[in-house]
Amino acid sequence: MAGGLGRRARTPEEMMINMMALAAGDHPGHRSWAPPSPGAPRDVFIACWGKSGTTMMQQMFHQIRMAAATGAGDMDFDDISRMTPWEDTALVLDLDMTADQRAQPRGFKSHREYERLPAGHRYVVTLRDPKECYVSFYRFFDGWHIERGALSMEHFWPLYMSGGPGGCDYFTHLLSWWARRDAADSLVASYRWAAKNRRAMIVRLAGFIGASLDPAQVDLVEQMTSREFMHAHKDRFDDAMMCAVMEAKLGIPADSDSTKVQATGSDAATLPPTIADRIDALWAERVAPATGHPDFASLSAELDAR
Incomplete structure (x- = not known):
């Protein structure tokens, strides 16, 4: 018998009901991250913050380390987040975060x-315009966790500010x-710079991670991180593990287009x-005084020039 609502949510509150149902029950295979x-x-x-280049950077990281270790790329997986697991969904997915990679x-x-990550390790972050993030975040949830068209872009604000599972709001993260x-x-780095200057x-x-690549291996990783390549293999980047759990626990068919790699990018316009x-007001209140940058374009220009 399906738990939660037995269907996709129609409001942020209903989405929380489904998420709590996903986390309920036994998780015998789960192990938390350990050093x-x-x-x-x-x-x-x-x-990266949600919809700010996380999937591209997961793919880039995984292909770099595989090319360095084996001389070849690796697409023999069902979900990129099985290759680079996520602590904040590991319980729901019954994942062992300590398993060999x-x-x-x-x-x-x-x-x-x-401040909420384990200290003493290495961290890779791409930063994206907050308005583009909003549009991309909405496109991602609309028709997957949220019933398509049930939630307007205006009413998506609480989910945007939540930052997703285990996250924080955009401005705290930035x-x-x-x-x-x-x-x-x-x-x-900025997401746009990383995407346009992939090589x-x-x-x-x-x-940064201590991997030695020859020019041919750099070519390989560049090809495997293009939008065209990743869109052609979008079933590896569509949260397949989460879709399977949602079907098993909530009765929601794993038939939505939950891929994180869209054919076209999100337009802030x-x-x-x-x-x-609202976003401009929060930037003026929180970000501009701390960074000296009046908007994201100014902030990213400084990053891009480094």
Whole structure:
């Protein structure tokens, strides 16, 4: 018998009912994250905020370490988040966060700010315009966790501010990682720069995690992280594990287009003016005084010039 609502949610409150039902019950295979074995490389946390390049960076990280270890890429998986697990959904998915990974270093997904991640490791973050994030976040949930069309973009605000499972609001996340932009243990870039300059980002990330790639291997990773390649393999980036659990526990068919790799990017111009004004007000209140940047374009220009 299905738990929760037995259907997709129609409001943020209903979505919480379904999420609590997903977390209920026994999880015999679950193990929380634990530090790597003595002598092993420090872990890498891919800690972008939701819809800010997490999936691209998971794929880039995994293909870099596989190319360095084996000389080849690796698409032999059902879900990229099985290759780089996420602590905040591991209980629901009954995942063992301590299980061996296919290559070193170990990698993990997160949407958290620095202060709530294990200290002493390495952190990869791409930052994205908050308005683009809003549109992309809405597109992702509409028709998957939320019944398509049931929630307007205006009424999506509470989910945007929640940051997703285990996350934080966009502004807390951005300020946390902006403060880490010069830290040796953190690789911080803008999402747009990383997407447009993938080859340069691959070289930077490979050096950051201590992976040695020859030019042909860089070519391979560049090809495997293109929008075209990832969209052609979008079933590896569609939260297949979560879809299966939702079907088993909630009775929601795993037939929605939950892929995180869309054929086209999200356009901030489609954001309702009332939501754009809210985001601008929070930027002026919280981000501008701390960074000196009046908007994301100014902030990302500083990052991109580094």
